[in-house]
Amino acid sequence: DVKVTQSSRYLVKRTGEKVFLECVQDMDHENMFWYRQDPGLGLRLIYFSYDVKMKEKGDIPEGYSVSREKKERFSLILESASTNQTSMYLCASSPRQGGAQETQYFGPGTRLLVL
Amino acid sequence: SQQGEEDPQALSIQEGENATMNCSYKTSINNLQWYRQNSGRGLVHLILIRSNEREKHSGRLRVTLDTSKKSSSLLITASRAADTASYFCATDSGGSNYKLTFGKGTLLTVNP
Numbered sequence: 360d361v362k363v364t365q366s367s368r369y370l371v372k373r374t375g376e377k378v379f380l381e382c383v384q385d386m387d388h389e390n391m392f393w394y395r396q397d398p399g400l401g402l403r404l405i406y407f408s409y410d411v412k413m414k415e416k417g418d419i420p421e422g423y424s425v426s427r428e429k430k431e432r433f434s435l436i437l438e439s440a441s442t443n444q445t446s447m448y449l450c451a452s453s454p455r456q457g458g459a460q461e462t463q464y465f466g467p468g469t470r471l472l473v474l
Numbered sequence: 475s476q477q478g479e480e481d482p483q484a485l486s487i488q489e490g491e492n493a494t495m496n497c498s499y500k501t502s503i504n505n506l507q508w509y510r511q512n513s514g515r516g517l518v519h520l521i522l523i524r525s526n527e528r529e530k531h532s533g534r535l536r537v538t539l540d541t542s543k544k545s546s547s548l549l550i551t552a553s554r555a556a557d558t559a560s561y562f563c564a565t566d567s568g569g570s571n572y573k574l575t576f577g578k579g580t581l582l583t584v585n586p
Contacts, residue, residue, distance in 0.1 A: 363516075394576075399578065400578065401562070401576050401577060401578035401579060402517075402562070402576040404573060404574075404575075407573065417573070447514075449516055449517065451517075461522070462507065462519045462522060463507075463517075463519065463564075463574060464519070465509075465516035465517040465518070466516050467515055467516045468514070468515065468516050470514070
């Protein structure tokens with residue numbers, strides 16, 4: 360079974376703090392993704408990576424950066440947390456099979472509260 | 475903008491009844507997927523249907539795809555209380571792209 364783990368289930372940070380959210384997958388997947396989920400807005404893609412050291416902006420990258428130094432690990436960084444970044448953050452991974460998108464496997468999510 | 479939009483936003487049924495959720499999308503796709511999310515948890519993949527398929531089954535799930543209408547439906551038969559969750563459709567962009575776009579979901583409540 361594919362396993363995607365996220366470093367924290369719940370996180371409370373102060374405005375202005377630098378926040379690291381870590382995601383690790385154990386299935387040697389090439390693609391990894393970070394989403395945020397907010398009530399009424401569904402899932403929105405922040406960043407994704409299709410290879411080590413490669414990253415592409417998603418739909419809402421502002422205020423975020425990412426790092427992928429190893430294939431199994433994809434980190435989301437909030438350089439200076441703000442209250443509007445309070446949200447549920449979901450990490451996902453998928454294998455690269457052809458060019459089309461295949462099944463994504465999700466972690467349990469990190470619920471971040473910025474005070 | 476959202477590629478997939480689910481309908482209805484919320485659905486409440488009794489255990490044993492069937493539940494049908496619909497998804498509409500805007501542009502051509504390679505495949506369409508359905509995911510389930512239990513409250514406060516990550517998403518779990520349910521089923522993938524490719525653009526050249528019209529219907530697919532998996533256990534109590536039946537998915538249809540009508541590319542001419544750009545729509546899909548998810549049918550859950552003989553529902554159980556454990557089926558209570560949010561259900562999302564997700565579509566790709568139709569090209570060689572690794573991104574999925576998710577709808578806002580249908581919240582299904584199955585009452586015992």
